Amino acid sequence: xxxxxxxxxxxxxxxxxxxxxxxxxxxxxxxxxxxxxxxxxxxxxxxxxxxxxxxxxxxxxxxxxxxxxxxxxxxxxxxxxxxxxxxxxxxxxxxxxxxxxxxxxxxxxxxxxxxxxxxxxxxxxxxxxxxxxxxxxxxxxxxxxxxxxxxxxxxxxxxxxxxxxxxxxxxxxxxxxxxxxxxxxxxxxxxxxxxxxxxxxxxxxxxxxxxxxxxxxxxxxxxxxxxxxxxxxxxxxxxxxxxxxxxxxxxxxxxxxxxxxxxxxxxxxxxxxxxxxxxxxxxxxxxxxxxxxxxxxxxxxxxxxxxxxxxxxxxxxxxxxxxxxxxxxxxxxxxxxxxxxxxxxxxxxxxxxxxxxxxxxxxxxxxxxxxxxxxxxxxxxxxxxxxxxxxxxxxxxxxxxxxxxxxxxxxxxxxxxxxxxxxxxxxxxxxxxxxxxxxxxxxxxxxxxxxxxxxxxxxxxxxxxx
Numbered sequence: 379x380x381x382x383x384x385x386x387x388x389x390x391x392x393x394x395x396x397x398x399x400x401x402x403x404x405x406x407x408x409x410x411x412x413x414x415x416x417x418x419x420x421x422x423x424x425x426x427x428x429x430x431x432x433x434x435x436x437x438x439x440x441x442x443x444x445x446x447x448x449x450x451x452x453x454x455x456x457x458x459x460x461x462x463x464x465x466x467x468x469x470x471x472x473x474x475x476x477x478x479x480x481x482x483x484x485x486x487x488x489x490x491x492x493x494x495x496x497x498x499x500x501x502x503x504x505x506x507x508x509x510x511x512x513x514x515x516x517x518x519x520x521x522x523x524x525x526x527x528x529x530x531x532x533x534x535x536x537x538x539x540x541x542x543x544x545x546x547x548x549x550x551x552x553x554x555x556x557x558x559x560x561x562x563x564x565x566x567x568x569x570x571x572x573x574x575x576x577x578x579x580x581x582x583x584x585x586x587x588x589x590x591x592x593x594x595x596x597x598x599x600x601x602x603x604x605x606x607x608x609x610x611x612x613x614x615x616x617x618x619x620x621x622x623x624x625x626x627x628x629x630x631x632x633x634x635x636x637x638x639x640x641x642x643x644x645x646x647x648x649x650x651x652x653x654x655x656x657x658x659x660x661x662x663x664x665x666x667x668x669x670x671x672x673x674x675x676x677x678x679x680x681x682x683x684x685x686x687x688x689x690x691x692x693x694x695x696x697x698x699x700x701x702x703x704x705x706x707x708x709x710x711x712x713x714x715x716x717x718x719x720x721x722x723x724x725x726x727x728x729x730x731x732x733x734x735x736x737x738x739x740x741x742x743x744x745x746x747x748x749x750x751x752x753x754x755x756x757x758x759x760x761x762x763x764x765x766x767x768x769x770x771x772x773x774x775x776x777x778x779x780x781x782x783x784x785x786x787x788x789x790x791x792x793x794x795x796x797x798x799x800x801x802x803x804x805x806x807x808x809x810x811x812x813x814x815x816x817x818x819x820x821x822x823x824x825x826x827x828x829x830x831x832x833x834x835x836x837x838x839x840x841x842x843x844x
Contacts, residue, residue: 379550380543387539388532395528403521411488411516414508415481418448418490422506425450426494433460433502447512449487451505452494459478464505474503487508549577556584565592613645615735664782666701666803668707669732669741676710680717687721694731702739702800704782709800712786715771716743716796723747724794741798742789749792757788825833 419443429452432439436454439461444450451464453471464471470480474491477500481490487507496501496650536838549572564725565588569581671696673693681691713730720728726746733740750757758776772786779798 380540380547380758383543383546383664384536384539387542390533391535395531399528403524405620406520407517408526410513410520414488414513415490415514418488418506418508419479419481420488421445421448421450421493422492425452425506426492426504429461430494430496430501434496435459444506446508448506448508451507453503453505455501460502462505464507468505471503471505474505475500484512488513491707510557545572546574546577548572549574549581553577553581553584553647556581556588559593560584560588560647565589565595587651616642616645636699664703664705666703667706667711667800668701669699669739670695672706672710673713673730673732676713676717680721680728683721688719689725691717692727692729694729696731699732699734699739700791700802702784703803704784704800705778708778708782709798713741713743713773715775715796719747719771720747720794720797737801737802738784739802741800742795743798744790744795750788750794751791753790758786 422456425442425444429439429442433452433454437460439452442450442452442462447702449614451462452460453464453475454460455475457466457475459466467485468480468489468491470482470484470489470491473480474493479490479492481488483489484507486509489505491503491505493500513752523592524592549570552569552572556569557569567588568585571578571581620699648839673695677691677693717728717730720743724745728743728745729827731742731744734743743821758772775798776786779800782800784798784800786796789795
């Protein structure tokens, strides 16, 4: 490409020089010839005034010459040469004797003849001549100068073409390299602006494509990591249930299969929710959430897991708390992460409390463990271990909270308390629906707080060993 641009610039300059230089060279030649004839005419006229009296008397003129290489000859009215150097019977002299001015070329000389007059009568003629080669020497010198300027113009065109070729080729070469790297899977590639709008627009389109592919790949990788982390818990529960059935074959298989199907449905729901969250579909799902119903739905699974460790789950919802506006799928995943952390890393009773907090709804998840020692910026930074998925849950939960205009914070280190803040939704009558049969047993109190104390779960939904 560079060679083509440089060649185009050089050929364009050569064509321009030929189109303008050749006519100009011819004009210089014509101008030089005309200037020489004018000079010969001037010299002949000057001599005619000098020798007019001698010609009138018919006297011989011995010493007569012109400046430089110009030769002068004087003739009487009959064409006889009275002095100087020149041929006899020349047509140019005849024109001068007839009262005109004769000019032409004779034997390689430029010739001009003018009449000699006395009282308006033509009494003779003066002939001036100069070699044409002398004129051509001057013309050739001018042509040489023009050729030198033309060579400089071509060289300048070559330099400008080389610079322009580099300016045009570098952005295109960068685009080619960027496209090659993008094809090899490097989505971080970005092109530099070259100052050429058309090429820069292509580079911007390529940058946008790379950014979108990078975001798509990041979402897919995040989905894979999040799904592997979030599916560990329901898969572990399903496995424990099936192992319990194998250990106690006397139990009815129908109830165990039904419970396992419920767990499988839960797995499918988790996968669908994670996929929707990874594809940024939360905005379409944002709506007021009935936290009482959501917690009651999630309780049996976590009660069973805690019961395996001899621990309990306690739910507390303040009276009059408005429903938050958020994505049900996101809140379910966030609470799942927080309760899972309390189950795995904590001890004692796990408490989930819902309360008002200014213009937001706060959900506190705490346990009776020793507390958290890691700094908060480390705690919520993803540091995934490919072998076991550690370090994914809390960063995932914070991302999901922020995506719904919420916030997830560690509000107390010992015992650990994680608080999820969600924006409130306007609700006319916040009502907490009664818990289903397989949910924790609700105990009515006269206090303004609704409270469920969870000890045991029903036999058909309890994990083995509960």
